[in-house]
Amino acid sequence: MKILVVDDSRIMRNVLKNILKEKQIDENAILEAGNGVEALEMLKNNEVDLILLDWNMPKLNGIELVKIVRNHERLKEIPIIMVTSEAARYNVMEAIKAGVTDYIIKPIRGEIVHKKLEELLGQ
Amino acid sequence: MNVKYINPFISATINTFKGFLGADLKTEKPSLFDSNKSEIRYDISGIIGLAGEVRGAVVISFPKLVALKIVSDFLKEDIKIFGEDVIDTVGELVNIIAGNAKRDMEEFRIVISLPSVVKGPNHQISWMQGVPVILIPFKSNYGPVYLFVSLKDII
Numbered sequence: 001m002k003i004l005v006v007d008d009s010r011i012m013r014n015v016l017k018n019i020l021k022e023k024q025i026d027e028n029a030i031l032e033a034g035n036g037v038e039a040l041e042m043l044k045n046n047e048v049d050l051i052l053l054d055w056n057m058p059k060l061n062g063i064e065l066v067k068i069v070r071n072h073e074r075l076k077e078i079p080i081i082m083v084t085s086e087a088a089r090y091n092v093m094e095a096i097k098a099g100v101t102d103y104i105i106k107p108i109r110g111e112i113v114h115k116k117l118e119e120l121l122g123q
Numbered sequence: 124m125n126v127k128y129i130n131p132f133i134s135a136t137i138n139t140f141k142g143f144l145g146a147d148l149k150t151e152k153p154s155l156f157d158s159n160k161s162e163i164r165y166d167i168s169g170i171i172g173l174a175g176e177v178r179g180a181v182v183i184s185f186p187k188l189v190a191l192k193i194v195s196d197f198l199k200e201d202i203k204i205f206g207e208d209v210i211d212t213v214g215e216l217v218n219i220i221a222g223n224a225k226r227d228m229e230e231f232r233i234v235i236s237l238p239s240v241v242k243g244p245n246h247q248i249s250w251m252q253g254v255p256v257i258l259i260p261f262k263s264n265y266g267p268v269y270l271f272v273s274l275k276d277i278i
Contacts, residue, residue, distance in 0.1 A: 085222025
């Protein structure tokens with residue numbers, strides 16, 4: 001199993017990686033990208049089972065990436081959890097409309113991420 | 124500037140520090156900020172621009188030692204270098220504050236920018252002309268935390 005963590009903040013990627021490791025997810029199973037363009041490259045070269053995705057990022061933001069993934073034959077079924085500070089209801093609706101599977105509002109709480117992982121991956 | 128813009132940012136700052144660090148902030152009296160007269164001192168600022176139906180900026184500023192203590196606490200390691208880890212964390216903090224404040228301002232459609240971070244002893248920030256800047260000081264176990272809000276609605 002591989003999980004792709006996409007966030008332009010290295011600190012936040014580390015926070016998410018540590019939360020995943022608490023769920024006994026192997027460090028080698030966690031891929032990282034600092035923006036949507038890097039994430040697309042990772043997705044091109046790996047079989048990914050879940051994407052944890054920030055919204056506001058340079059080059060290609062989270063919503064733009066969701067739209068690309070959902071229109072891609074091989075990638076379109078990958079669950080995507082948006083992990084973002086964008087807390088307004090209209091943002092949540094926009095993300096759902098774009099095709100996210102679930103939505104977590106920062107600041108991140110480990111138990112919420114763990115619960116979503118259980119729901120989506122049975123992990 | 125309408126006072127209704129202030130409370131969402133106060134709540135979001137308090138909640139962000141609680142959620143991010145488990146830290147309690149105590150709000151002190153907000154005031155109109157004038158950089159020529161102010162005596163507060165800070166060394167790093169996280170800046171978020173707001174666009175859409177409300178325009179302006181939100182800035183969070185810290186003295187160097189306060190920023191180092193916050194980042195050390197967050198990363199659970201003793202950070203002594205005023206470098207990339209501090210910049211990254213301050214940028215993320217202001218990003219979370221702005222994003223969370225939007226939840227309490229849903230009558231306006233607001234787009235937040237990517238955060239910028241500025242370092243340097245008492246650096247100057249160029250605010251939008253003609254829009255007042257409100258300073259909201261907070262007390263914390265780390266030391267003083269300063270939030271600046273300068274917004275105007277356009278509808």
